[in-house]
Amino acid sequence: xxxxxxxxxxxxxxxxxxxxxxxxxxxxxxxxxxxxxxxxxxxxxxxxxxxxxxxxxxxxxxxxxxxxxxxxxxxxxxxxxxxxxxxxxxxxxxxxxxxxxxxxx
Numbered sequence: 001x002x003x004x005x006x007x008x009x010x011x012x013x014x015x016x017x018x019x020x021x022x023x024x025x026x027x028x029x030x031x032x033x034x035x036x037x038x039x040x041x042x043x044x045x046x047x048x049x050x051x052x053x054x055x056x057x058x059x060x061x062x063x064x065x066x067x068x069x070x071x072x073x074x075x076x077x078x079x080x081x082x083x084x085x086x087x088x089x090x091x092x093x094x095x096x097x098x099x100x101x102x103x104x105x
Contacts, residue, residue, distance in 0.1 A: 014064045018054045018071070025050045027084050034078040035071070043067055 022028045028050045039045060042063075044055045056067045078084075 013057050013059060014061050015055065015057045016064045016068060017056075018068065019051055020054075020075070021051045022084060023050065027082070028052050030082060031075065031078050031084065034082075035074055038074065040067060043071065 020028075022031070025047070028047050032045055032047050032052055035045065042056060042058050044057075046053045046055075054071055056064045056071075058064045058067065
């Protein structure tokens with residue numbers, strides 16, 4: 001009746017969390033610091049020992065995905081620059097070392 005165009009509910013937020021555990025707390029801290037300069041406001045980064053936790057909160061899934069794409073690319077570069085990491089993160093951000101050998105059947 002009378003249908004209002006405004007909602008009494010707060011806007012929805014989408015959240016995604018990514019955890020990555022490194023060999024040492026020092027590696028995790030180096031990477032956290034390397035990523036801090038370009039960290040968008042809607043991305044929170046925490047370190048607990050050798051584990052980095054990234055939490056993205058945004059108004060849409062599209063925004064969360066774009067932030068995660070940027071984060072994974074930056075993380076892959078930071079890891080590669082420092083000789084840290086595994087193919088698992090690079091696989092999400094791009095290609096694994098195994099991919100370079102040829103197509104997977």
